[in-house]
Amino acid sequence: MADKPRRPRAETPKGFRDYFGAEVTERKAMLDRIAGVYHRYGFDPLETSAVETVEALGKFLPDVDRPNEGVFAWQDEDADWLALRYDLTAPLARVAAQYRNDLPSPYRRYAMGPVWRNEKPGPGRFRQFYQCDADTVGSGSVAADAEICAMLADCLEEVGIPRGDYLVKVNNRKVLNGVMEVAGLAGADKHDERGIVLRAIDKIDRLGPEGVRALLGEGRKDESGDFTKGAGLSAEQAEVVMGFTTAKRDTGAETVARLRNLVGGSVVGAEGVAELEGIAALLEAQGYGPDRIVLDPGVVRGLGYYTGPVYEAELTFEILDEKGRKRQFGSVAGGGRYDGLVKRFTGQDVPATGVSIGVDRLLAALRAKGRVEGAAAGPVVVTVMDRDRMADYLSMVGELRRAGVRAEVYLGNPKNFGNQLKYADKRGSPVAVIQGGNEAEKGVVILKDLILGAKIAESATLEEWKDRPAQVEVPRGELVAAVKRMLGQ
Amino acid sequence: MADKPRRPRAETPKGFRDYFGAEVTERKAMLDRIAGVYHRYGFDPLETSAVETVEALGKFLPDVDRPNEGVFAWQDEDADWLALRYDLTAPLARVAAQYRNDLPSPYRRYAMGPVWRNEKPGPGRFRQFYQCDADTVGSGSVAADAEICAMLADCLEEVGIPRGDYLVKVNNRKVLNGVMEVAGLAGADKHDERGIVLRAIDKIDRLGPEGVRALLGEGRKDESGDFTKGAGLSAEQAEVVMGFTTAKRDTGAETVARLRNLVGGSVVGAEGVAELEGIAALLEAQGYGPDRIVLDPGVVRGLGYYTGPVYEAELTFEILDEKGRKRQFGSVAGGGRYDGLVKRFTGQDVPATGVSIGVDRLLAALRAKGRVEGAAAGPVVVTVMDRDRMADYLSMVGELRRAGVRAEVYLGNPKNFGNQLKYADKRGSPVAVIQGGNEAEKGVVILKDLILGAKIAESATLEEWKDRPAQVEVPRGELVAAVKRMLGQ
Numbered sequence: 003m004a005d006k007p008r009r010p011r012a013e014t015p016k017g018f019r020d021y022f023g024a025e026v027t028e029r030k031a032m033l034d035r036i037a038g039v040y041h042r043y044g045f046d047p048l049e050t051s052a053v054e055t056v057e058a059l060g061k062f063l064p065d066v067d068r069p070n071e072g073v074f075a076w077q078d079e080d081a082d083w084l085a086l087r088y089d090l091t092a093p094l095a096r097v098a099a100q101y102r103n104d105l106p107s108p109y110r111r112y113a114m115g116p117v118w119r120n121e122k123p124g125p126g127r128f129r130q131f132y133q134c135d136a137d138t139v140g141s142g143s144v145a146a147d148a149e150i151c152a153m154l155a156d157c158l159e160e161v162g163i164p165r166g167d168y169l170v171k172v173n174n175r176k177v178l179n180g181v182m183e184v185a186g187l188a189g190a191d192k193h194d195e196r197g198i199v200l201r202a203i204d205k206i207d208r209l210g211p212e213g214v215r216a217l218l219g220e221g222r223k224d225e226s227g228d229f230t231k232g233a234g235l236s237a238e239q240a241e242v243v244m245g246f247t248t249a250k251r252d253t254g255a256e257t258v259a260r261l262r263n264l265v266g267g268s269v270v271g272a273e274g275v276a277e278l279e280g281i282a283a284l285l286e287a288q289g290y291g292p293d294r295i296v297l298d299p300g301v302v303r304g305l306g307y308y309t310g311p312v313y314e315a316e317l318t319f320e321i322l323d324e325k326g327r328k329r330q331f332g333s334v335a336g337g338g339r340y341d342g343l344v345k346r347f348t349g350q351d352v353p354a355t356g357v358s359i360g361v362d363r364l365l366a367a368l369r370a371k372g373r374v375e376g377a378a379a380g381p382v383v384v385t386v387m388d389r390d391r392m393a394d395y396l397s398m399v400g401e402l403r404r405a406g407v408r409a410e411v412y413l414g415n416p417k418n419f420g421n422q423l424k425y426a427d428k429r430g431s432p433v434a435v436i437q438g439g440n441e442a443e444k445g446v447v448i449l450k451d452l453i454l455g456a457k458i459a460e461s462a463t464l465e466e467w468k469d470r471p472a473q474v475e476v477p478r479g480e481l482v483a484a485v486k487r488m489l490g491q
Numbered sequence: 492m493a494d495k496p497r498r499p500r501a502e503t504p505k506g507f508r509d510y511f512g513a514e515v516t517e518r519k520a521m522l523d524r525i526a527g528v529y530h531r532y533g534f535d536p537l538e539t540s541a542v543e544t545v546e547a548l549g550k551f552l553p554d555v556d557r558p559n560e561g562v563f564a565w566q567d568e569d570a571d572w573l574a575l576r577y578d579l580t581a582p583l584a585r586v587a588a589q590y591r592n593d594l595p596s597p598y599r600r601y602a603m604g605p606v607w608r609n610e611k612p613g614p615g616r617f618r619q620f621y622q623c624d625a626d627t628v629g630s631g632s633v634a635a636d637a638e639i640c641a642m643l644a645d646c647l648e649e650v651g652i653p654r655g656d657y658l659v660k661v662n663n664r665k666v667l668n669g670v671m672e673v674a675g676l677a678g679a680d681k682h683d684e685r686g687i688v689l690r691a692i693d694k695i696d697r698l699g700p701e702g703v704r705a706l707l708g709e710g711r712k713d714e715s716g717d718f719t720k721g722a723g724l725s726a727e728q729a730e731v732v733m734g735f736t737t738a739k740r741d742t743g744a745e746t747v748a749r750l751r752n753l754v755g756g757s758v759v760g761a762e763g764v765a766e767l768e769g770i771a772a773l774l775e776a777q778g779y780g781p782d783r784i785v786l787d788p789g790v791v792r793g794l795g796y797y798t799g800p801v802y803e804a805e806l807t808f809e810i811l812d813e814k815g816r817k818r819q820f821g822s823v824a825g826g827g828r829y830d831g832l833v834k835r836f837t838g839q840d841v842p843a844t845g846v847s848i849g850v851d852r853l854l855a856a857l858r859a860k861g862r863v864e865g866a867a868a869g870p871v872v873v874t875v876m877d878r879d880r881m882a883d884y885l886s887m888v889g890e891l892r893r894a895g896v897r898a899e900v901y902l903g904n905p906k907n908f909g910n911q912l913k914y915a916d917k918r919g920s921p922v923a924v925i926q927g928g929n930e931a932e933k934g935v936v937i938l939k940d941l942i943l944g945a946k947i948a949e950s951a952t953l954e955e956w957k958d959r960p961a962q963v964e965v966p967r968g969e970l971v972a973a974v975k976r977m978l979g980q
Contacts, residue, residue: 009835009836009837009838010544010546010547010549010835010836011544011546011547011836012547012585012586012588012589012836012837013544013547013585013589014539014540014543014585014589015540015542015543015544015567015571015573016567016569018540018542019540020537020538020539020540020586020589020590021537021538021539022535022536022537023535023536023537025538026536026537026538027536030536041867041897042892042895042896042897042898043892043897043898043899044870044872044897044898044899044918046511046512046867047511047512047515047516047519048509048510048511048512048515049509049510049514049515050503050509050510051503051504051507051508051509051605051618051619052541052575052605052607052619053504053507053563053575053607053618053619054503054504055499055500055502055504057499057500058499058500058501058502060499074542074565074573075565076563076564076565078504078505080505082504084504084563086541086542096501096502096503097501097509099501100501100502100503100509101509106914106917106918107903107914108901108902108903110899110902116540116541118541118542120567129540129542130540130541130542138902140902140903141902141903143881143902145881145885145900145902146902148885149885149900149902152889283882284881284882284885287882287883287885287886288882288885288886288889289889346498346499347498347499347500347501348498348501349498378530378535381533383533392632392634392773393772393773393776393777396634396637396638396773396776396777397776397777400641400777400778403531403532406531407531408530408531408532408533409531409532409533410532410533410599411634411638412597413597413599413627413629413630413632413634413635413638414596414597414629414630425595425596428595429533429595
């Protein structure tokens with residue numbers, strides 16, 4: 003006998019997932035709110051395709067010390083390499099260069115959509131996830147950076163994170179570069195060391211000061227025994243760097259004074275401090291005080307391409323992790339100034355600054371706080387008692403829908419009525435409509451309040467509910483009005 | 492001297508494009524409206540990832556006679572082949588099989604998002620485009636097909652295609668199969684012939700009856716001289732098939748009678764006719780008359796996987812094509828019943844039916860009729876007369892934004908004031924706000940009505956407009972109120 007061909011496996015590819023129902027609508031509601039803020043700030047939407055040339059994307063992936071990092075790429079018919087975008091910044095840089103003669107300058111754009119990373123998947127880490135970015139291309143002014151920070155704060159409040167539950171932290175790479183200069187790490191031959199220092203500081207929340215100090219020196223062995231090579235700094239050099247990470251003071255002015263002290267005679271460092279001072283002044287003038295936006299030298303952002311101000315939004319409330327332990331929720335958005343990305347294409351300096359909101363993390367935070375919106379009520383289900391009267395049942399759903407009530411007729415095999423009620427339950431249906439032959443003759447329908455019914459079944463004695471019937475009979479002509487009453491509409 | 496590395500090209504990959512501003516918001520507004528209808532009908536959203544295994548996708552691409560057809564595919568680290576989805580139906584079939592124990596049955600779902608085709612790009616044909624689908628999985632009832640047709644009509648009206656400007660045409664593959672039986676084309680050895688017949692009928696709008704007749708016979712040479720091989724039918728066989736394509740009569744009942752005649756003793760053909768009759772009766776009972784939904788045997792849909800009812804929405808108004816010639820706009824949506832797609836995975840019969848709306852074509856139609864919504868007004872632009880007072884200008888935009896007015900400060904180099912007004916023009920800005928040193932001292936701002944200004948510049952004599960100044964001076968405290976007045980808010 004010939005082998006039967008094997009059936010295909012019904013599986014999502016490894017590291018990918020499907021989103022159902024409320025998962026989709028809740029994210030959409032959040033994105034719509036953020037888009038509303040971006041729009042009010044004058045940003046225009048841009049939607050690039052998922053596919054870019056590898057050449058245009060360049061190599062700017064974050065987390066360069068993680069294994070299996072990379073993109074999903076393939077060769078097209080002309081042997082050019084194409085890839086799925088790994089973020090929304092690289093496509094923006096390409097667009098800014100490609101359409102530089104047509105776009106307004108400065109160009110404020112927002113973009114939202116999935117990005118793809120060919121990385122090892124893990125719990126809560128998927129290979130496709132959403133980003134939601136806003137960037138200003140063509141402005142070197144710190145007003146552009148300040149605006150992004152203010153907009154980020156507004157976005158968080160707009161989606162339901164109240165003031166006090168978040169902080170936008172601002173720092174400047176130039177200050178760090180100044181500190182590196184003071185520590186004797188400025189030379190071209192110190193490129194690798196600077197990279198290790200940057201990534202070490204970026205991990206201060208997770209590793210603590212001692213962990214960072216180890217990475218600045220010889221290196222660090224983690225809990226699993228894996229050793230990460232350090233930057234090889236002397237104790238004095240490490241001290242300078244650590245001084246930077248702990249330079250935060252109670253007020254912005256004090257932090258600025260401390261940083262000015264730390265960067266000493268470094269020109270780039272002094273420039274960075276002045277920029278921070280400018281951003282703080284503009285934000286203060288608009289009423290964005292330290293309850294919302296603070297200077298914090300502990301923030302450096304891992305990405306190599308940042309050239310000036312960097313910022314990060316952190317949620318400050320505690321949640322319970324998978325193991326039931328309390329922990330800070332942490333970062334949900336970040337960004338900064340990247341003046342070199344468009345220059346890659348054009349050779350000309352084009353300053354740019356922007357932010358990316360981690361949509362899925364932010365949504366998880368809102369869920370943890372019970373503050374999501376967008377979950378839709380299930381439909382009213384019109385059951386089928388008599389297969390031959392399908393047209394009657396369809397008329398009922400038609401009337402309900404025209405009145406704005408979400409409704410559907412049961413389309414499965416109607417033989418077993420219990421299955422129809424089980425279906426209504428699975429759909430989260432608030433009301434079931436029933437009309438058998440007797441009811442049809444009498445010109446009535448029966449409405450079953452499934453939410454009340456569930457409450458009765460779950461908690462109360464019959465006595466308690468007897469004057470609130472979970473089931474009523476109403477004239478056929480009053481179907482829509484009675485259903486709306488039951489739904490509280 | 493060493494060669495400098497070549498700069499990357501700032502180009503979208505061939506066959507892909509970028510969407511800017513109103514192109515994005517107009518599409519989103521349309522998708523939101525369609526999602527509203529789908530939701531009201533009880534359909535739940537599903538968002539699968541862009542990436543599927545090639546195994547799960549299967550080979551169900553339409554247009555099998557077009558060259559370079561295919562998917563964008565690559566091998567992952569385990570040597571499994573992955574690909575970008577080419578439609579939203581194949582992922583649904585995978586989901587229906589993968590989660591068959593958890594999903595409600597019947598499962599009504601909608602999905603909207605980009606799909607990718609590795610095909611030769613052409614004018615208006617891109618390798619990434621949007622689809623917007625609704626399907627019911629797990630119901631074999633013709634009520635499910637009728638519901639999809641009614642919903643499709645509702646969607647078209649909801650996005651702005653009035654009754655009379657569209658027609659949903661319904662047919663049934665089983666009727667065609669019955670006709671094939673009568674024509675002696677039922678055998679397993681006639682598979683290729685049946686395919687050619689199917690694709691020939693699908694082209695009747697474009698080729699006319701004579702073109703189709705040629706393809707049913709020996710074949711057809713097109714205008715460019717290319718020859719397409721025909722099905723090799725005899726004149727009698729071709730006559731039977733042609734009789735089917737022209738079976739449409741003035742009323743549904745007459746069309747059904749004619750089809751019943753044509754399928755003769757074929758069991759499957761009679762089943763198809765009965766299904767069509769059932770769909771027509773259900774639609775009629777709900778008031779979807781032939782001004783909206785008609786039986787039309789000319790519709791067969793090219794896809795090989797359809798097993799029963801098929802439907803297509805056509806826009807019936809004329810537009811001017813690229814060459815200024817009048818033509819019918821044509822098809823914007825289509826679908827049908829495909830009872831075999833889930834069975835691929837599970838081996839069990841799972842009936843399913845659904846529709847896909849061609850979002851980009853529908854949007855083009857709405858644009859041609861001037862009926863799009865979603866284009867956003869440009870922002871109020873606060874100009875920068877005095878670089879040192881950036882905080883003041885930011886306060887102005889802050890106040891405007893808090894009042895719900897889209898506004899921004901000019902973030903480019905403020906030196907040349909003319910450039911700022913050019914920028915405001917490029918942004919489609921309705922109002923420019925100006926405050927130089929004199930105005931600041933006097934505590935006023937100047938508002939320039941750019942829309943009125945443009946009208947004056949373009950059409951009218953100064954005389955005509957002199958009592959409607961395009962520029963007013965208002966106290967700083969009245970900025971928001973005065974701008975809102977100017978915007979008519």
